[in-house]
Amino acid sequence: MARPRIHDTLIVGAGFSGLGAAVKLRQAGVDDVVIVERSDRVGGTWRDNTYPGVACDIPTMLYSFSFADNPTWSRMYPSGGEIYAHIEELTDRHGLRPLIRFDTEITGLSFDERAGVWTATTKGRKRFAARTVVLAAGPLADHKLPDIRGIDTYRGRTIHSAAWDHDFDVTGKRVAVIGTGASAVQIVPELVKTAAFVKVFQRTPGWVLPRPDVEMPASVQALFAKVPAAQELARQALFWGHEACAAALVWNTPLSGLVAALGKAHLRATVKDAWLRRQLTPGFTPGCKRMLISNDYYPALQRDNCKLIDWPIATISPAGIRTSDGVEHHLDAIVFATGYDVHLSGPPFPVTGLGGRSLQQEWADHAEAFKSASAHGFPNLFFMTGPNSGPGHNSLLVYIEGQIDYAVSAVTTILGQNLRYLDVRADTQRRYNAAIQQRLTRTTWMSGCRSWYLTADGFNASMYPGLATQYLRQMRQFRLDDYHAVAHEVRARAVTSTA
Helix, strand or coil: CCCCCEEEEEEECCCHHHHHHHHHHHHCCCCCEEEECCCCCCCCHHHHCCCCCCECCCCCCCCCCCCCCCCCCCECCCEHHHHHHHHHHHHHHCCCHHHEECCCCEEEEEEECCCCEEEEEECCCCEEEEEEEEECCCCCCCECCCCCCCHHHCCCEEEECCECCCCCCCECCEEEEECCCCCHHHHHHHHCCCECEEEEECCCCCCEECCCCCECCHHHHHHHHHCHHHHHHHHHHHHHHHHHCHHHHCECCHHHHHHHHHHHHHHHHHCCCHHHHHHCCCCCCCCCCCCEECCCHHHHHCCCCEEEECCCEEEECCCEEEECCCCEEECCEEEECCCECCCCCCCCCCEECHHHCEHHHHCCCCCCCECCCECCCCCCEEECCCCCCECCCCCHHHHHHHHHHHHHHHHHHHHHCCEEEEEECHHHHHHHHHHHHHHHCCEHHHCCCCCCCECCCCCECCECCCCHHHHHHHHCCCCHHHEEEEECCCCCCEECCCC
C-alpha cells in the first residue's frame, strides 16, 4: 500500500469542535490540515439530532464561538435546524469544505515513534498520516438503544431521539417515550400535539426551570451586524450570568437550595395535581444531573392524551412495555430519549501510542488526561471534550474554545520547533488528576445521584470541578516543561526550553 502524504494536522470529526480547530489552526498559520468525517455532511450532533422540538438549552449567543459569531439568531434559544445552518455557514465562511474528507470513518489510529507520525486507517482502507492529531468526535457522537430486557421482541416501531424516523407518522398512534432528560422534555410537548396517546416512562425526575426564550428583534440583529462590539457585550453578560450559576450548580451551597425552591415553585405554578407534582419532584441536589430548561414539558404531561409512568420497566414485550406493577402498555411506537455509547474510555476505535500502548486499555477503568487535552504515552494527540472538561453551568462551546486554543499552541510548538513529538510527563498528568479528583469530591455531581457523568463504579471522568474562567485560564497556559519534548533529528535530543 502506498505511503500516504504526511499532513501537519489531522482532525477527526467535522462538528463544532473539529471545524473550530481548523479555523484557529489556519489563523495560526497551519494550512496543511485535513478533516475526516464519517458522515456526508458537517454538523456533528446538530446534524444527527432532528427530533421534533430539538433546540439548544443554552443561549445561542453563548453557544457559538467568539471568533464566529452569528448576528442574525432569530431567538434567544433557536431551533436545532437554525444551529445546524449556522455550522454550515461557518464552514463556508472560512473555506473549510476543501479540507474535509466526507464518508470517511476512522477504524484505527497508531503512532510511529521513530517518524513522529500518526497514521489513521479507515473503513475504506484509505490511510491518512499526520504529525499531529486533534480528536474532535465528541463524547455523545454514538447513540444506541438502551439495554432493556425484551427489546428485541418488540413488534412496533423503535425510534431513537438521535436518529429520528421522519417516515413514521405519529398521528393517531400510541407512543411511549423512555427517558425524561434534556431530549425528552423537548420531544414530549411535540408528540402530544398529534399522537393519540403518549406515555412517558420516568426513572428519575429532573429539575426543570422555565426557559426565558424570546424572539430577537430585527433591530437587535441589525445592531449586532453593524456593531459587533454590541453582540460581544451581550455575550459577556450571558457568560457572567451563567458563571454565577456555578455557586448553585457545581457546589452544594445555600444557593443550591434557592435553585431547588425555584424549581419547586415552577412545578407548583404549572402542575395542579398534587400526586403528579410528587412524581415530578426530584430527590437530588440541583446540578447533580443536568438541569432541564422547558416551558411546555409540564403542561404537556397534563394533556388528556398524556400520562407519566414512574413504575420501573420490567421488560419490553412484543406488544409494548410491561412495568413492574404487572401492567402491559400496548404501543405502536417506542421513542428512546436515552441511550448513548458514551466514550468515557476513549474514541470508538483503537488508539495505539508509544511502545504499543492502548488508550482503551489505559482508560478501561477511567479516563485521565492532562488539562483534558493530552494523555501520557500518546504524543502529538490532542482531545476536544476530553476527560474532565464538561461544564455543569456554562456553555460547552466556551470550554471547547479553550481546548482549541491549547491544541493550537501545542501544534504550532511542534511544527515551529520541528519536534518529533511532545508527550505529557506522567508525573505532571498524575498530579493534575489527583487535584481534579480531590476537587470533585466537593461538587454536586458526587453527591449521590446516578448520571452518565460517572462510570459504573462512580468515578467522574467527565466534569470539570470549577468555574469556566478557571478552566480557560489553565488552557491559556501551554508550558513546554509539562511535556517530554523530542527533537526531530536522526539522534533525538531532549528539548528543555520553556514556551
